[in-house]
Amino acid sequence: MNIQNNGLPGAARVLRQTFGTTILGLAVLAAFAPGAVHSQTIKIGVPVPLSGSNANAGTDIVDGAKLAAARINAAGGVLGKQIELVPEDDACDAQTAVQAAQKLVDAGVAAVAGGYCSSAALPELSTFHRAGIPYVLDASTNPKLTEMGYDNVFRTIGRDDEQGPFAASFIKNSLHAKRAAVIDDNTTYAKGLAQNTVEALKKDGVDVVYADSITPGQMDYSPTLTKVASLHPDVIYYTGYFSEAGLIVKEARQLGLKMTLMGGDGTNDPTLMKTAGPAADGMIITTSPLAQFLSGAHGFVDDYTKAYGHGPGPYSVYEYDAVGVTARAIADAKSASPAAIIAALHKIKDYPGVTGTIGFNPKGDRAVAVYITIIVRNDEFAAYQRQDASGKWVTMK
The missing domain is CATH 3.40.50.2300 (Response regulator)
Structure with missing residues (x-):
């Protein structure tokens, strides 16, 4: 399974065939260059540790999100709009996490895809729940996250x-x-x-x-x-x-x-x-399987390495899928309303992710988790x- 064809419109495949992987690297750079903020965008928040001892993992997750956004935007975006990522540093600290989550709410994000330390993801989730914003977790594995009865939480990784x-x-x-x-x-x-x-x-x-x-x-x-x-x-x-x-x-x-x-x-x-x-x-x-051990992730590993000059860390591919499945939900809902995105995420059963087929059970957990x-x-x-x-x-x- 080639990563560039996963759930993409035909335009993405044409770009891939015409320009090769270079288009993704250029798109990553363009999306985050000064002055690159689009007037018509759909904002997706990415709360992760970008400082402290876990900053390496957080940077890796953001890089996975960038690669996913670049792919989606190169194919025309979603609903005719570009995906704009909004990373925030939660430092794997509960108090900092609350502040980071509120910044994302204030920034007007339609959805959130990220998370690393469960100790930070838990207070973030409470903030996003009060605001009615979907939170798709890529690395936070504590069971409590999907056991609180919140309808806005999902997970692309196991528990x-x-x-x-x-x-x-x-x-x-x-x-x-x-x-x-x-x-x-x-x-x-x-x-x-x-x-x-x-x-x-x-x-x-x-x-x-x-x-x-x-x-x-x-x-x-x-x-x-x-x-x-x-x-x-x-x-x-x-x-x-x-x-x-x-x-x-x-x-x-x-x-x-x-x-x-x-x-x-x-x-x-x-x-x-x-x-x-x-x-x-x-x-x-x-x-959970690292990207280099997933048969469907060879294209992802190649594109990540070309874009950033080194191989992907453990959670970048799960973040890539978190952004991808969120974009799929926006497209399915035909709306960037957080409530509509939440409803669409609950209906997803067979998203062709790089980490395998993704569907969510009623709690929001990945239906089939592999270790x-x-x-x-x-x-x-x-x-x-x-x-x-x-x-x-x-x-x-």
């Missing part, structure tokens, strides 16, 4: 209560671990994933010898690691973010810990390897294992 049992199954049935330690960073996302994993591990008969939080931002986690090591787990599963994960992995190996080190999807950023160095080799991560495991090899992420239709763990090719 922590889906990833937790997946991680537990891998730990028991692929690693054959008998004893596990689970560490979180006390944030909304990390605690949610940790709790769901611990519950599933216990249900599966794995002895959880340690389940506790660290404080993010510290310079030394060796006391926690020493305590964990004394409990002799076969595997340590860290559910926080990549900035701390790199240091934890590095210190674990410096202390001589030999057990399998794992991380949740918040650790799947190249910064992990930059921080941990060679110690990261062999670390296993549970995650895989990846492994760090030679300073890069490589596909590792997935579950087949029968639930058996198989090596990915």
Whole structure:
């Protein structure tokens, strides 16, 4: 499946065939050049961390949104209007997130596609709900986001209560671990994933010898690691973010810990390897499939690399689909009214996203969410294992 043909009018295919991928790179630059604001636009907000330790992930998400907007605009836009992105920095902080969300409401956005830290997405969602604006999440996975009964929230990625049992199954049935330690960073996302994993591990008969939080931002986690090591787990599963994960992995190996080190999807950023160095080799991560491991995303990876000079990070492709499915809803509704967009999003069942077919259940969650495991090899992420239709763990090719 070629990304440029996903749900696009014929004009997009003509542009692709005539000008090649260069048109997308030019469109990205033009859309964000000084003076490029259109008088007739449909604004889509993108709240993400653009400062602080998670800024790398936020920038990656914005870049995915830009690529999607460039594709849509090159094909003529939606309802005869261009898509105008409005990024806002929420810094992965609840208070800052409220301010960022209100700025987007005041800017007159018709919809919002973004989110990274669930701790920021939760207060953002409350603001957007009061304003009646749809919020399509690309990376925020805490179950509470779609359990509050709000009709304006949607998600192009899975939930922590889906990833937790997946991680537990891998730990028991692929690693054959008998004893596990689970560490979180006390944030909304990390605690949610940790709790769901611990519950599933216990249900599966794995002895959880340690389940506790660290404080993010510290310079030394060796006391926690020493305590964990004394409990002799076969595997340590860290559910926080990549900035701390790199240091934890590095210190674990410096202390001589030999057990399998794992991380949740918040650790799947190249910064992990930059921080941990060679110690990261062999670390296993549970995650939604990265773009480079999706058969339908080769065109996306090529276009992203040409536009930005490096490969896509983990959530850019889910943001690309979040913007794309939002544009599809606007087109289906034949209106840029937030209420009409919300109604149209609820009706979408088969949007041909780059990450696969997207449809939403009544709560707004993606109807079918997929997870895989990846492994760090030679300073890069490589596909590792997935579950087949029968639930058996198989090596990915």
